[in-house]
Amino acid sequence: MNAYSIVQHLHSGFRYIVLILFIYAIIAAFVGWLGNRPYTNGNRLTNLFAMISVHTQLLIGIVLYFLSPLVAFNSTTMKDPVTRYFTVEHWVMMLVAIALITIGHSKSKKLITPQSKHKIIALFYSIALLIIIGALAAGKISILK
Template identity: 55%
Template sequence: MYTFLKYLHSGLRYAVLLLVVAAIIGALLGWIGKKTYTEGNRKLNLFAFISAHTQLLVGLILYFISPLVQFSGATMKDATARYWTVEHITMMIIAIALITVGYLRSKKVLVPEKKHFNIFIFYLLAVIIVIVTLILSGRGVLGMSV
């Protein structure tokens, strides 16, 4: 089960990244171009939101079954154990929280430009956090070392 979930979590990152980046681009174009907030915008933002939360759910399951996560006094002294036990999960939860806030705020406002603006800012901040966190892992953004 661990191996399956690890590969699922690894593969889902591409779908999440693609959907969130597409939502950011759509929101930027909608915000700058003062475009209406279409049903297509809503669906793209929702799919990005759902994919990010699915990734979080798989990640949380992995967190509790992974051999890389260690709950001991030595965790903070070992860079790899600290990264997987503390840093990765903390930053990813913050990123998902930003996506959630952006999506929910965009649903509440009535002005289309503000809907686009909320998605753009919050999803962009989330992607920046994810990229920085993945670079810190030493594995790079797409699983390749930088």
């Protein structure tokens, strides 16, 4: 087992932890927002851990990117859908999603009312989740071609 394989397994396995934390944070935010519930320390920690897990996944992904034999920058990169996906599309969409998560978390800390905190987390994290799902779906389509 080489370094690439180890990091690839880590990146693939850790995504489930990220997904569970992230979906839980979104559900809790919608329940808090629509149910007019207080923004508790538990909500704050859930949102923080979801953001931290996404950033950790990013760091693992960066290591994987530089170890990957699929990443190539040459004249055929953009012509091959699989190489293009892993060289360009995947990480760009994930960076956009992570930026939205970070912005949403930062904005929620500055707001005062519990409903506005829940609302901003629900909206930013949900949009980020849609981008992540779209990025992963694009990857499946690229690989299947």
